[in-house]
Amino acid sequence: MTEDKDIPRLTPPDERFPSREHLLRRPEDLSDEQFDLLAAAWAEDALGGEALAEMNQLLASLPSKMARAESFRHIRLTPSDERWSGTGRLLRRSVAVMTLRRSIIPALAAAAALIAFILSGPVTQRHTADRLPTQLHEVAVMNDVLIPAATPIIVDQRNTEVAVSTSRMLKTEKVTRQPVIAVNEIQHTVPLALAHNAASPGLIAALPAGDLAGMRLNTITTPAAQEKEANWIIKGVSLLARAVTKEEKKIDGYKIANACVNGINTVLGWDMELQQVSNRAGEPVKVNFSSSLLSFSAPLNKTAP
């Protein structure tokens, strides 16, 4: 091993830099650019320690520099009021809301549509027909009256016994001033005062009161009105099917509704059921709808309100 004392070392000589004083600088010697950078930092309160003390000393000694440095405090940008238009697009819905929107609301909407599908059409149109005086006028001058079995016409006539309680075609003539009452099982020529509506007497006011037979009418369905009573949805589907296939298609409303229910069950995993109930003759009389949220039973082809 070699000891330290064995290594030769150089000892620094005593020379001095002769013009050292010339290189010394004072704060006042800073160029404008250098001062501005320091002033910007000073205005941002970014200086600390000796730098801050030195800057404060400089500014105190030179008022003009102070004004210049202070001006940097005003170089501040204020946010404008630009608004981002995409805020609404990026908002997300919670899982609960999404579940509600994706399952319950469509299911309720489907159920509502189903109810509307079943209940609208014949019943609604019939009620409307019952309320309209113009429709009543049409009834008063009609030639053919179809009396459904479920709603027989009850004729209240003192002089002639008339009781029609089955479903058959009732032939009448246009109301005249000399009515002839002839009653048999099939055809009747009966001038009738329709007592179910306040407007009825006015329509037949010209007739002698004694020639009229009082009559309570639940529902009279004319062939024309019956045609109108076809469910508008089914009519629409029929028209569409006819337009596509160029053939006359008979559309079954129950099948359509049932297909809707099955489709909803498949898509949403729900367990809804639509069942058609028929009478002994095989004619559908009502549909039963059941689900976990909603159950109801609606008659089909109702002829009474």
Added chain:
Amino acid sequence: MTVKEYNNAVKEYGDHVYRFIYRSIKDSHRADDIVQDTYEKLWRCVTEIEYAAVRSWLFTSAYNRMIDVIRKDSRLVDVDYYDDCSLYAEEESNDLNEVLHRALAMLPAVQRSVILLRDYEGYSYREIADIADLSEAQVKTYIFRGRVALRNYLVKTSVWQ
């Protein structure tokens, strides 16, 4: 971060991020795209980010996206100082804030961004350094030089005598 917190982040910081980007690139459509991309990215990792950190995350992500866009457009000019008197010509208003914004638009993108983060959002030098992926000293230098450039603009346009 929950969905509710994400939505809060959209409502609370959407305008701020948009303003920052729009003022940085002066293109409303691109700014809109960048902010949308940023929030889409946030949504993809919504469960991994704490709400307390979302503001910085948004600015960082939007800033990086903006830099990518600028680079793609080859519009990033790496200039430390703005010193082009020809640009002073389009002078319209003497409102200090408007003049400052016009002057800001002439600064290099990085310098502009750090000043916006400082003035608009009040971020510290450290936070700005994190967002812009710079050192704290670099951020200070950009900001101080930016201030000097803005002041020079005001003086040269006679807004300040």
